[in-house]
Amino acid sequence: MDQGNLxxxxxxxxxxxxxxxxxxxxxxxLSQLQSLTRRKKSHSASSSTATQMIRKLLxxxxxxxxxxxxxxMSAAVFFPTLGTPGNIANQLxxxxxxxxxxxxxxxxxILGGIDLSLGATMGFTSVVGAIVMAQNLDPAFFDKSPLxxxxxxxxxxxxxxxxxxxxxxxxxxxxxGTSIGFLNGYAITxxxxxxxxxxxxxxxxxAGFALWLTQSRNISGLPEAFxxxxxxxxxxxxxxxxxxxxxxxxxxxxFITYPFVIAVGLAILAQFLLSKTVFGRQMFSIGTxxxxxxxxxLPSQSxxxxxxxxxxxxxxxxxxxxxxxxAIGQPSLGGGNLLLDIIGxxxxxxxxxxxxxxxxxxxxxxxxxxxxxxxxLNAMRLDPFVIDAVKGGFILLAALVDVTRTRxxxxxxxx
Amino acid sequence: xxxxxxxxxxTKAFFGVAAVKGVSLHVNAGETLGLIGQNGAGKSTLMNxxxxxxxxxxxxxxxxxNPYHPRTPADAQQSGIAFIHQExxxxxxxxxxxxIFISDFPRGGFPGTFNRAKIKQQTRELLNAxxxxxxxxxxxxxxxxxxxxxxxIARALHQDAALIIFDEPxxxxxxxxxxxLFTIMDQLTAQGKGxxxxxxxxxxxxxxxxxxxxxxxxxxVALEAADNFPISRMISLMVGRSxxxxxxxxxxxxxxxxxxxVRGVRTAGIVENISFQLKAGEVxxxxxxxxxxxxxxxxxxxxxxxxxxxSILVEGEPLHxxxxxxxxxxxxxxxxxxxxxxxLLMSIDIANNISLVSLPEFASNLIQMxxxxxxxxxxxxxxTILQLKSGDIRQQPVKALSGGNQQKVVIAKWLLSRPSxxxxxxxxxxxxxxxxxxxxxxxxxxxxxxxxxxIISSELEELTxxxxxxxxxxxxxxxxEFDRAAFNRERILSAAFREHNPEQPVSG
Numbered sequence: 001m002d003q004g005n006l007x008x009x010x011x012x013x014x015x016x017x018x019x020x021x022x023x024x025x026x027x028x029x030l031s032q033l034q035s036l037t038r039r040k041k042s043h044s045a046s047s048s049t050a051t052q053m054i055r056k057l058l059x060x061x062x063x064x065x066x067x068x069x070x071x072x073m074s075a076a077v078f079f080p081t082l083g084t085p086g087n088i089a090n091q092l093x094x095x096x097x098x099x100x101x102x103x104x105x106x107x108x109x110i111l112g113g114i115d116l117s118l119g120a121t122m123g124f125t126s127v128v129g130a131i132v133m134a135q136n137l138d139p140a141f142f143d144k145s146p147l148x149x150x151x152x153x154x155x156x157x158x159x160x161x162x163x164x165x166x167x168x169x170x171x172x173x174x175x176x177g178t179s180i181g182f183l184n185g186y187a188i189t190x191x192x193x194x195x196x197x198x199x200x201x202x203x204x205x206x207a208g209f210a211l212w213l214t215q216s217r218n219i220s221g222l223p224e225a226f227x228x229x230x231x232x233x234x235x236x237x238x239x240x241x242x243x244x245x246x247x248x249x250x251x252x253x254x255f256i257t258y259p260f261v262i263a264v265g266l267a268i269l270a271q272f273l274l275s276k277t278v279f280g281r282q283m284f285s286i287g288t289x290x291x292x293x294x295x296x297x298l299p300s301q302s303x304x305x306x307x308x309x310x311x312x313x314x315x316x317x318x319x320x321x322x323x324x325x326x327a328i329g330q331p332s333l334g335g336g337n338l339l340l341d342i343i344g345x346x347x348x349x350x351x352x353x354x355x356x357x358x359x360x361x362x363x364x365x366x367x368x369x370x371x372x373x374x375x376x377l378n379a380m381r382l383d384p385f386v387i388d389a390v391k392g393g394f395i396l397l398a399a400l401v402d403v404t405r406t407r408x409x410x411x412x413x414x415x
Numbered sequence: 416x417x418x419x420x421x422x423x424x425x426t427k428a429f430f431g432v433a434a435v436k437g438v439s440l441h442v443n444a445g446e447t448l449g450l451i452g453q454n455g456a457g458k459s460t461l462m463n464x465x466x467x468x469x470x471x472x473x474x475x476x477x478x479x480x481n482p483y484h485p486r487t488p489a490d491a492q493q494s495g496i497a498f499i500h501q502e503x504x505x506x507x508x509x510x511x512x513x514x515i516f517i518s519d520f521p522r523g524g525f526p527g528t529f530n531r532a533k534i535k536q537q538t539r540e541l542l543n544a545x546x547x548x549x550x551x552x553x554x555x556x557x558x559x560x561x562x563x564x565x566x567x568i569a570r571a572l573h574q575d576a577a578l579i580i581f582d583e584p585x586x587x588x589x590x591x592x593x594x595x596l597f598t599i600m601d602q603l604t605a606q607g608k609g610x611x612x613x614x615x616x617x618x619x620x621x622x623x624x625x626x627x628x629x630x631x632x633x634x635x636v637a638l639e640a641a642d643n644f645p646i647s648r649m650i651s652l653m654v655g656r657s658x659x660x661x662x663x664x665x666x667x668x669x670x671x672x673x674x675x676x677v678r679g680v681r682t683a684g685i686v687e688n689i690s691f692q693l694k695a696g697e698v699x700x701x702x703x704x705x706x707x708x709x710x711x712x713x714x715x716x717x718x719x720x721x722x723x724x725x726s727i728l729v730e731g732e733p734l735h736x737x738x739x740x741x742x743x744x745x746x747x748x749x750x751x752x753x754x755x756x757x758x759l760l761m762s763i764d765i766a767n768n769i770s771l772v773s774l775p776e777f778a779s780n781l782i783q784m785x786x787x788x789x790x791x792x793x794x795x796x797x798x799t800i801l802q803l804k805s806g807d808i809r810q811q812p813v814k815a816l817s818g819g820n821q822q823k824v825v826i827a828k829w830l831l832s833r834p835s836x837x838x839x840x841x842x843x844x845x846x847x848x849x850x851x852x853x854x855x856x857x858x859x860x861x862x863x864x865x866x867x868x869x870i871i872s873s874e875l876e877e878l879t880x881x882x883x884x885x886x887x888x889x890x891x892x893x894x895x896e897f898d899r900a901a902f903n904r905e906r907i908l909s910a911a912f913r914e915h916n917p918e919q920p921v922s923g
Contacts, residue, residue, distance in 0.1 A: 278775050285767075295719065295739055295757055297742075
């Protein structure tokens with residue numbers, strides 16, 4: 001070990017401790033290193049290999065992934081259907097829209113805010129998209145809509161039948177989602193209102209607006225090309241006998257689909273923004289300490305507005321994936337417990353509700369955990385009235401494990 | 416006589432690193448024990464052992480001769496030990512009386528109610544005892560930090576504390592409030608209370624304490640009567656070597672080039688008609704008591720707070736629409752007085768803290784992608800120049816650094832944006848002696864390189880030691896100006912203490 005390395009032996013040794021390796025020091029002249037080695041020895045004497053394994057597992061960045069895999073393997077023993085290729089392919093498809101919208105929430109949480117309007121944004125953009133694209137509209141359902149006779153007619157929506165319907169529809173959805181995000185960000189920075197309040201108001205407003213426009217009806221008759229966005233596949237697998245002439249669609253296992261490509265593409269973009277750009281670093285800084293960031297000359301207002309815009313954009317992407325999959329424009333798309341699932345997935349994935357901490361990777365694992373959890377609960381064939389209580393119990397367990405983990409990590413850091 | 420508190424061979428280690436090693440000492444009733452040491456010397460851990468916050472690995476504690484094992488801070492409080500911290504543990508949204516009685520409201524006639532009249536009466540008596548003449552129902556956020564400190568003491572009295580531990584109690588007090596605190600401490604010892612007094616202000620410790628304990632690296636290195644400790648001996652015991660000088664020699668002199676000019680800045684009730692110039696190569700001190708408007712003025716110059724009239728010129732160019740961003744573009748840096756709250760991102764790594772201001776400079780392309788390599792190299796280079804003692808700057812969070820090294824990170828953050836004007840508010844607050852000297856050397860280097868440095872401080876010694884010129888503020892006005900040749904402690908202090916007075920300013 002040369003002198004150059006001796007200036008910062010601390011972090012190296014600490015990392016080695018976490019990985020459970022043994023540190024052997026060659027040079028015993030240096031008291032600095034000696035004290036560290038002593039520390040190391042007393043440490044390993046008190047903990048066996050098994051507890052070290054658990055520590056290593058708990059402290060890993062991939063902890064939630066391991067948790068998900070362990071949960072999957074133990075549940076698959078009791079419910080063999082979980083492990084079938086068909087189920088796995090199906091659950092993967094359930095992940096992608098949730099991942100898209102959870103990434104937006106992750107950004108906002110890192111900034112120290114919260115976006116309660118994501119669900120309503122999804123519902124509203126779903127309706128707006130359908131109004132642009134729908135190919136026929138039933139007067140019996142929609143003739144009381146304020147848009148009836150103008151944007152909504154019996155023969156369909158604004159661009160019904162046009163070749164431009166799908167690209168324009170998708171673009172409009174993205175623009176509307178991003179604009180709702182802008183509204184949130186602008187109100188929060190310009191009027192210094194609490195994010196909780198602002199996004200609660202936009203959520204109520206746009207959820208209500210979507211219901212009014214559609215008179216609480218789903219809009220069907222979306223173009224095939226749009227529906228293809230939610231179902232189209234690139235790589236699929238067929239595991240049946242080779243010589244069957246007709247393969248039923250449900251026997252084809254879709255793995256790499258358009259939603260997969262879109263959601264993973266969004267995740268990669270988000271990860272890039274977060275870890276590689278000035279914007280990402282400034283998000284973390286503002287989320288950690290707004291006062292320090294302002295004094296250090298960060299463009300806090302602009303960063304905050306852009307983060308909420310990104311969040312609205314993510315909601316629009318999720319809305320596209322869900323609407324295409326369901327083949328309808330649904331005003332209640334983001335209703336129910338979805339918002340809590342979004343926040344829950346981000347938080348289980350290690351994002352802090354107090355800002356300054358979070359990652360796209362963590363959210364990815366958190367989403368996987370949530371989708372698996374729902375899958376297990378369904379496989380258990382529980383009474384539907386019990387299902388939420390059981391789900392709550394599981395989330396509580398996961399949260400407890402996470403608290404233990406954070407405490408352990410803080411202790412490592414202090415030592 | 417049985418001592419009030421005895422510590423026998425106390426040891427406490429965190430993960431194998433000893434924070435307190437075999438410390439034995441005692442405090443008598445009616446005595447003030449001064450406890451000094453550099454940051455990280457083990458003072459806080461020792462006091463946390465006494466306060467039940469952490470538990471000793473070995474050794475024992477005796478309180479009035481009986482074994483004492485506090486499991487929690489509440490145990491310690493019930494046993495008659497009170498803490499007065501530098502960050503006060505009071506509820507600013509409650510009244511004085513509510514704060515004092517927070518843990519034991521006297522019950523009223525109905526279950527669940529409390530007796531307001533009784534609280535008021537008792538609070539008034541307690542406030543009298545600490546010399547505070549304020550109504551018990553005054554909300555805490557309406558009184559000054561010094562008065563709050565006295566409320567904390569009143570609370571300790573209410574809890575019938577036998578031993579009161581003061582941890583840096585004077586950092587946020589004005590000179591007058593400090594004097595009053597010391598008087599009350601004298602009264603407390605006269606009544607037979609024991610006091611442990613922890614402070615970096617060695618002169619105060621020497622003046623107040625009967626005996627002084629010096630800690631270094633977790634060990635007690637000296638415990639003798641206060642008279643045996645000239646300041647120089649305290650320092651050499653704390654540092655482990657003798658420090659010849661408290662201040663580095665100044666290596667440059669101011670030039671004639673004006674970097675920063677403040678012209679008639681005024682905000683009603685806060686600052687009145689402030690005008691001065693800061694020259695290139697100059698270290699200018701701004702001295703004033705707490706509440707004199709010095710920090711407020713600095714915030715206005717940096718564009719954090721608005722002002723009613725006047726203007727600020729950088730190299731002759733007036734700043735339009737002042738804001739921190741505009742100031743940074745004009746090459747102004749502001750080292751704030753609260754580095755934890757306003758200067759640093761405590762949980763984030765050192766490298767990202769250092770690059771906070773100038774991050775966009777490391778990303779030239781359209782998508783603003785940061786060149787991490789270049790950023791880390793620049794941060795490392797700056798850290799090396801400032802002799803930052805740390806682990807890997809990309810890994811170690813700032814909160815794991817000592818106060819002095821944290822302050823270096825704040826300075827490094829600004830240095831990286833290459834400013835020419837530095838405003839430093841209390842740059843050495845809460846920093847130990849060795850690190851102070853290093854910060855002073857950095858200030859001298861900045862001036863030698865042609866920057867202008869404006870230092871705001873309530874420690875007059877540090878200003879007379881470092882500055883070329885000192886401005887004195889009182890009640891929002893500049894009431895005096897002294898050149899280095901004419902520095903005179905008494906005259907500067909008397910200017911600062913002067914009540915509002917329309918006569919000609921004092922000058923030297």
